[in-house]
Amino acid sequence: MDLVRQLLDKKVVDRHGREMGRVDSVILEIADHRPPVVSAIELSPSVLAQRVRPILGRWMEGLEHALQISAGRPLRIPFEVITIRDQVTADLAYGETSAAAVEHWLRSIVARIPRSS
Amino acid sequence: MSAIVDLVLGVVTSIGGFVEAGSISTAAQAGSEFGFQLLWAIAIATAMLAMLAEMSGRLAAVGKCSMAAAVRERFGIQFQFVPLTAELAIDLLLLAAEIGGVAIAIRLLTGLSFQWWVVPVGGAVWLVLWLCGFGLIEYGLGLLGIVTLSFVVSAWHLGPMVSDLGAGLLPSLPLHHHLRYGFLTISIVGATVSPYLLNFYSSGTVEEKMTEEELWVNRTTAYLGMSFGGVVSMGVLVTSALVLGPRHILVDSYAQAALMFVPAFGHWSVGLFAAALGIGCFGASVEIALNAGYLLSQVFGWSWGANKPRRDAARFTAAFSVVVAASTAVALMGFDPLRLTTIAVALTVVIMPVVVLPFLVLMNDERYVGDHKSGPVGNGVLAAITILGAVFALVVVPLEILGG
Numbered sequence: 001m002d003l004v005r006q007l008l009d010k011k012v013v014d015r016h017g018r019e020m021g022r023v024d025s026v027i028l029e030i031a032d033h034r035p036p037v038v039s040a041i042e043l044s045p046s047v048l049a050q051r052v053r054p055i056l057g058r059w060m061e062g063l064e065h066a067l068q069i070s071a072g073r074p075l076r077i078p079f080e081v082i083t084i085r086d087q088v089t090a091d092l093a094y095g096e097t098s099a100a101a102v103e104h105w106l107r108s109i110v111a112r113i114p115r116s117s
Numbered sequence: 118m119s120a121i122v123d124l125v126l127g128v129v130t131s132i133g134g135f136v137e138a139g140s141i142s143t144a145a146q147a148g149s150e151f152g153f154q155l156l157w158a159i160a161i162a163t164a165m166l167a168m169l170a171e172m173s174g175r176l177a178a179v180g181k182c183s184m185a186a187a188v189r190e191r192f193g194i195q196f197q198f199v200p201l202t203a204e205l206a207i208d209l210l211l212l213a214a215e216i217g218g219v220a221i222a223i224r225l226l227t228g229l230s231f232q233w234w235v236v237p238v239g240g241a242v243w244l245v246l247w248l249c250g251f252g253l254i255e256y257g258l259g260l261l262g263i264v265t266l267s268f269v270v271s272a273w274h275l276g277p278m279v280s281d282l283g284a285g286l287l288p289s290l291p292l293h294h295h296l297r298y299g300f301l302t303i304s305i306v307g308a309t310v311s312p313y314l315l316n317f318y319s320s321g322t323v324e325e326k327m328t329e330e331e332l333w334v335n336r337t338t339a340y341l342g343m344s345f346g347g348v349v350s351m352g353v354l355v356t357s358a359l360v361l362g363p364r365h366i367l368v369d370s371y372a373q374a375a376l377m378f379v380p381a382f383g384h385w386s387v388g389l390f391a392a393a394l395g396i397g398c399f400g401a402s403v404e405i406a407l408n409a410g411y412l413l414s415q416v417f418g419w420s421w422g423a424n425k426p427r428r429d430a431a432r433f434t435a436a437f438s439v440v441v442a443a444s445t446a447v448a449l450m451g452f453d454p455l456r457l458t459t460i461a462v463a464l465t466v467v468i469m470p471v472v473v474l475p476f477l478v479l480m481n482d483e484r485y486v487g488d489h490k491s492g493p494v495g496n497g498v499l500a501a502i503t504i505l506g507a508v509f510a511l512v513v514v515p516l517e518i519l520g521g
Contacts, residue, residue: 009189052194110428117427
């Protein structure tokens, strides 16, 4: 499998088809005398920023700390619970993951404005 | 039948949505300073835009993803970071310029300083985005934009010589002010081939759920709609060349540009110019703000769509809201909208190669376009546009300093 072309940067949806984000990085497990194995994918702005420039990643981590949303981040999804097709489907509920923190917070604001639903 | 309706609506909205701050200001300046001599630049820029729009629509109809999403998947964030940042900066500046354009249009009608109108206009842009679905935004504003056809009516009324128009459509070198001529040529290309238009076009194709069988609608809309839109831009240039040029009026503000309607429309000239400028810029403002939301959501994989309830796409909603607020703040600082447009257009030209290059790869990748890959002609023209874009990107900054 070509990890960069078939997995990295692909869209990730949960079991109900809700957009969770994109595959921001891929975690490989390397053991002696065995080929590397993909153990998980990661979804996180700080991991993504780190891919652009390490310093941007540190800034983003700092921002997550400041906004008090760093708990459970980056979100690591085990390889066993994902299916890869045109997009990556994770067998979990988006709302229960740490990736939904910002969406939840913004939704609480948006929902207060009339005609938001 | 519905495909025909889609087609007509698509063409009409392309015409109505074509003219905005960038195209009006560059075409008016070109006309007043060089007569019909830069008509060819509008023709070539329009052909480039039509071709790229058709491709981004094809990618969206077949691959079910927008340009920004496809670039993130195919090229990764390291490649996309620079064009993404630049595109957001362009969106911000252009949106500020468009909001300023609407505010100036209202000033022409009311006489009250344009800064009084900036916040109400920004608020109106946001309100349209908050309340309307994609169809209403696209078709409603596009239909209102038909008022911009008054540029064509005006040009027609002035009765330019057909042979002069024909001569203007052939590229030629000027007898004077070569640097200014070069600068305006590149500005016309930058104002026409805006990256926001391309991503907006492909996102719209996804929003409308266009299928592979409707590709002919996409093709016809792109080529026919954009060509007619280009004719409106040419109407601006021709009117400016025949009215402002002989009187040596240089377009350094929109109030001066408004004078171009006097011979054709008399008493109605200011009102009609204000309506064309105001509606053109307002339509573009809504599209640019929406595109900023699309862009960020698609790159980062958030839920997006103008047809979704706003709370179900909270990050998308927040993204376009923040961009509207930021641009309104920039416009409020009192920067001259014409100057903002010039900077945004120059920045567009600088990033043009990285905007066009991905087309060359994506339009030949069957994972995105299936059997509808580009042929040798399409690829050849794209390669030529990429090289041309790279040359433009190299010379735009020196030209801006020397001829801007």
